[in-house]
Amino acid sequence: MIRFCKVLAALLLAIGCTFLAPSVRAQSFDEALQKFTTDSFSDTGTAIEGIAASGNPRAAEIIGALQEGRLFFHPEARKVYIRSADGRTLDAATGNAVNEPSGLKQVRLINRLRGMVQAAMGSLTLQSPNPQRRFDAAQAVFKSRDAAALPALQGALARETETRVRNALAEARAAIILHSPDAKETDKIDAISVLRERGDQEALATLSGLPAGSPPSVVKLAADARSSIEYRLAIWAAVQNAWYGLSLGSVLLLAAIGLAITFGVMGVINMAHGEMVMLGAYTTFVVQEIIRAHNPALFDYSLAIAVPLAFMVAGAVGILIERGIIRFLYGRPLETLLATWGISLILQQAVRTYFGPTNKEVGNPTWMSGAFEVGHITITYNRLWIIVFTLAVFVALLALLRFTRIGLEMRAVTQNRTMAASMGIRTSRVDALTFGLGSGIAGIAGVALSQIDNVSPNLGQGYIIDSFLVVVFGGVGNLWGTLVGAFTLGIANKFLEPFAGAVLAKIAILVFIILFMQKRPRGLFALKGRAVEA
Amino acid sequence: MARRNAPIIRTLDKGAMAFLFLVAVAAIAIPAANLLLPPSSPFHVPTYLVALFGKYVCYALLALSIDLIWGYCGILSLGHGAFFALGGYAMGMYLMRQIGTRGVYADPILPDFMVFLNWKELPVFWYGFQHFPYAMLMVLLAPGALAFVFGWFAFRSRVTGVYLSIITQAMTFALMLGFFRNNFGFGGNNGLTDFKDILGFNVQAQSTRNALFIASCIALALCFIVCRALVTSKFGKVLVAIRDAESRTRFLGYRVESYKLFVWTLSACMAGIAGALYVPQVGIINPSEFAPGNSIEAVIWVAVGGRGTLTGAVLGAILVNYAKTTFTSGFLAEYWLFLLGGLFIAVTLFLPRGIVGTASHWWRERRDRDDAVAGDAAARPAE
Numbered sequence: 001m002i003r004f005c006k007v008l009a010a011l012l013l014a015i016g017c018t019f020l021a022p023s024v025r026a027q028s029f030d031e032a033l034q035k036f037t038t039d040s041f042s043d044t045g046t047a048i049e050g051i052a053a054s055g056n057p058r059a060a061e062i063i064g065a066l067q068e069g070r071l072f073f074h075p076e077a078r079k080v081y082i083r084s085a086d087g088r089t090l091d092a093a094t095g096n097a098v099n100e101p102s103g104l105k106q107v108r109l110i111n112r113l114r115g116m117v118q119a120a121m122g123s124l125t126l127q128s129p130n131p132q133r134r135f136d137a138a139q140a141v142f143k144s145r146d147a148a149a150l151p152a153l154q155g156a157l158a159r160e161t162e163t164r165v166r167n168a169l170a171e172a173r174a175a176i177i178l179h180s181p182d183a184k185e186t187d188k189i190d191a192i193s194v195l196r197e198r199g200d201q202e203a204l205a206t207l208s209g210l211p212a213g214s215p216p217s218v219v220k221l222a223a224d225a226r227s228s229i230e231y232r233l234a235i236w237a238a239v240q241n242a243w244y245g246l247s248l249g250s251v252l253l254l255a256a257i258g259l260a261i262t263f264g265v266m267g268v269i270n271m272a273h274g275e276m277v278m279l280g281a282y283t284t285f286v287v288q289e290i291i292r293a294h295n296p297a298l299f300d301y302s303l304a305i306a307v308p309l310a311f312m313v314a315g316a317v318g319i320l321i322e323r324g325i326i327r328f329l330y331g332r333p334l335e336t337l338l339a340t341w342g343i344s345l346i347l348q349q350a351v352r353t354y355f356g357p358t359n360k361e362v363g364n365p366t367w368m369s370g371a372f373e374v375g376h377i378t379i380t381y382n383r384l385w386i387i388v389f390t391l392a393v394f395v396a397l398l399a400l401l402r403f404t405r406i407g408l409e410m411r412a413v414t415q416n417r418t419m420a421a422s423m424g425i426r427t428s429r430v431d432a433l434t435f436g437l438g439s440g441i442a443g444i445a446g447v448a449l450s451q452i453d454n455v456s457p458n459l460g461q462g463y464i465i466d467s468f469l470v471v472v473f474g475g476v477g478n479l480w481g482t483l484v485g486a487f488t489l490g491i492a493n494k495f496l497e498p499f500a501g502a503v504l505a506k507i508a509i510l511v512f513i514i515l516f517m518q519k520r521p522r523g524l525f526a527l528k529g530r531a532v533e534a
Numbered sequence: 535m536a537r538r539n540a541p542i543i544r545t546l547d548k549g550a551m552a553f554l555f556l557v558a559v560a561a562i563a564i565p566a567a568n569l570l571l572p573p574s575s576p577f578h579v580p581t582y583l584v585a586l587f588g589k590y591v592c593y594a595l596l597a598l599s600i601d602l603i604w605g606y607c608g609i610l611s612l613g614h615g616a617f618f619a620l621g622g623y624a625m626g627m628y629l630m631r632q633i634g635t636r637g638v639y640a641d642p643i644l645p646d647f648m649v650f651l652n653w654k655e656l657p658v659f660w661y662g663f664q665h666f667p668y669a670m671l672m673v674l675l676a677p678g679a680l681a682f683v684f685g686w687f688a689f690r691s692r693v694t695g696v697y698l699s700i701i702t703q704a705m706t707f708a709l710m711l712g713f714f715r716n717n718f719g720f721g722g723n724n725g726l727t728d729f730k731d732i733l734g735f736n737v738q739a740q741s742t743r744n745a746l747f748i749a750s751c752i753a754l755a756l757c758f759i760v761c762r763a764l765v766t767s768k769f770g771k772v773l774v775a776i777r778d779a780e781s782r783t784r785f786l787g788y789r790v791e792s793y794k795l796f797v798w799t800l801s802a803c804m805a806g807i808a809g810a811l812y813v814p815q816v817g818i819i820n821p822s823e824f825a826p827g828n829s830i831e832a833v834i835w836v837a838v839g840g841r842g843t844l845t846g847a848v849l850g851a852i853l854v855n856y857a858k859t860t861f862t863s864g865f866l867a868e869y870w871l872f873l874l875g876g877l878f879i880a881v882t883l884f885l886p887r888g889i890v891g892t893a894s895h896w897w898r899e900r901r902d903r904d905d906a907v908a909g910d911a912a913a914r915p916a917e
Contacts, residue, residue: 329882335886472701503711507711
């Protein structure tokens with residue numbers, strides 16, 4: 001019965017559409033306001049509560065001013081003033097600007113009162129016309145579990161039309177009821193089922209730490225709900241890890257796939273591969289700079305423009321390197337490794353000299369920014385698009401190798417160079433094109449990485465070792481090996497991280513690969529037959 | 535075959551003797567010029583230069599260890615910096631324990647960074663490092679054990695060529711990540727520094743610096759003799775056979791893995807000694823020593839000097855580092871990486887034998903030509 005009255009009262013106060021209410025409210029509001037002028041902490045507390053409960057349209061402003069230390073009072077006149085943000089003095093009761101009387105004193109707060117102010121603000125914003133603010137306020141109440149907010153909550157709940165906010169309000173109410181010592185057992189049981197429905201980390205926190213003296217049935221149900229939530233959260237955590245792993249794997253795949261091609265066809269480790277990725281990222285940066293300067297409307301298409309350009313820039317540099325340096329070093333893979341390391345140093349320093357050593361700002365187009373939620377995990381659009389993009393690149397490359405003339409020649413050279421040459425394939429041309437293709441794909445990877453990583457001269461360095469491990473793990477000469485290798489390492493890394501930390505996870509992966517090479521020295525998908533002993 | 539039991543002195547040819555002589559001259563002349571000559575003398579060597587030369591000698595020793603495996607066994611390690619750094623950390627731990635109560639927090643047992651991290655007691659792996667002999671043992675054992683385990687797995691499964699290079703690079707990268715962490719117990723990002731004294735002598739003192747320089751020269755000379763003895767022995771011939779035709783050597787009945795593992799572990803120990811001598815002379819050891827770039831740079835020293843020559847590795851290390859010091863301290867600092875990168879490319883393309891290799895090749899050709907002119911073809915050495 002009492003609860004019903006409270007609901008009724010809150011409703012009346014909040015909607016404020018009866019004849020009687022305004023005078024009652026006006027009276028209680030003025031009375032509450034008066035309490036600020038006594039300069040006693042307990043009276044200030046009463047005032048805060050009274051104003052919050054009054055439903056007066058000025059309540060939010062007054063409490064807000066109090067929170068920011070802008071509420072003043074005149075002890076003799078017993079009037080309260082607000083100093084607005086722009087320095088004017090307003091009458092707190094009416095909101096009209098007045099001349100500042102002399103002898104104003106600030107309403108002082110202590111920590112206990114600050115807590116009350118916060119709770120009051122929470123319940124006041126529950127009445128905001130903006131649904132997002134109501135939702136946030138409900139969440140705040142859910143966390144604070146402040147019993148004083150209950151009436152306001154009940155009122156808001158009765159009026160609420162949006163399901164999302166309604167649920168949040170119901171959960172907040174459940175949290176308060178569960179922790180209030182005088183709520184009825186049946187109400188508490190209902191509250192537990194509401195919280196169980198919510199099922200996240202905060203619900204878990206609310207369900208644990210019940211007040212002493214809760215009825216045994218409630219305690220038991222809460223424990224049940226907790227274990228059910230924990231189980232669900234564990235599953236979601238696994239899903240989240242798998243998602244992160246897929247995301248990392250796609251990045252690794254993008255960085256490693258070009259490397260796998262060049263290594264497969266030419267047996268050459270290109271230590272400058274990471275710098276091709278960096279060139280792609282810088283191409284994106286330059287494209288975006290030009291678009292910003294000349295035609296900002298095209299910004300959403302910047303990546304679509306950057307992808308072919310990055311492919312061409314990195315591919316051209318790759319062909320240049322192959323024709324200029326690497327072709328003189330065939331049959332000497334270790335020397336090639338050193339020469340390409342030299343190239344990587346030069347490219348890095350060249351970019352550092354030209355663009356400067358600092359990180360460059362590469363923006364996300366609108367369709368790549370933001371996130372959405374699936375269950376309890378957050379999926380950002382840029383990660384999602386990168387996975388899609390990676391798979392598209394992979395499929396395109398697979399098709400190229402499978403259905404085109406040059407793809408056929410590449411496969412032939414990978415399997416047996418001498419035989420391919422004897423059959424009339426110009427292996428040196430295949431080498432140059434392969435190197436160009438591998439570098440071009442690295443450039444495309446750079447476009448994708450520019451969306452999730454810092455664009456700096458060191459960008460490529462961070463990926464080079466990981467992509468080598470992918471190639472070593474997956475095996476040479478087979479793109480599927482690279483795919484499986486990249487996603488395995490990505491997912492394994494993310495599943496190990498929560499237990500071991502990022503660094504130990506990396507070390508563990510390395511040890512695993514070394515042990516794996518005991519069993520299969522040539523990777524998961526090794527070429528068989530005579531091609532093995534090069 | 536008669537040379538198998540020959541005394542070590544026999545393994546040192548004219549070039550090697552000349553090299554040892556030069557090292558001896560440096561070990562005597564530089565400290566003498568520092569200690570005996572007055573600062574006004576034009577031949578006076580300031581103390582900071584002694585430390586700098588000492589650093590070069592340590593680098594030369596690292597290069598020597600790389601040349602032993604790359605030049606004679608064809609194992610290109612891109613992770614030798616890891617062994618160097620491990621040796622350095624072992625020495626650094628000894629030096630940290632010597633600080634005692636003179637640290638900022640004046641804790642008699644715990645080094646400063648542990649007090650700062652609020653650790654209550656010394657981790658087990660720090661035990662014993664207050665004793666110099668134990669620390670020196672660890673200088674050899676820590677890199678040696680890592681190399682043994684790593685090599686045992688890698689060589690047993692016949693990981694060769696670029697695969698091995700990449701795996702060694704990943705190894706040093708992983709160690710770098712590990713040592714950067716505070717809870718690893720090696721000072722994290724800052725590493726170990728602020729050393730006070732070594733064997734009771736002040737690390738900063740002029741005499742100590744000279745003594746460390748001489749010690750580095752002695753270590754270099756001893757390691758050189760060991761390497762030289764090794765590569766001129768029958769064992770060394772097998773190593774070269776493995777380098778040139780691994781499968782064939784295996785089919786001839788040699789246990790290729792054991793040969794590789796031995797020389798790999800030995801080389802790691804040498805790199806560890808180099809690191810241990812390096813740390814007191816530069817006064818700090820931190821995880822950036824593990825950076826993969828450092829290891830590759832050390833490989834290029836060997837390539838510049840000439841792999842498979844031993845003396846070339848030392849020469850290359852000193853030349854490249856001298857160039858680095860000159861370049862990075864002036865207005866040309868920005869262009870150093872261009873030069874270094876260009877060096878990588880130029881040496882592999884145009885000077886695959888390196889300086890010493892090219893010179894001795896040229897020398898041998900000329901001698902052969904002279905012999906041919908003299909019509910004494912029969913006198914050619916049967917190499």
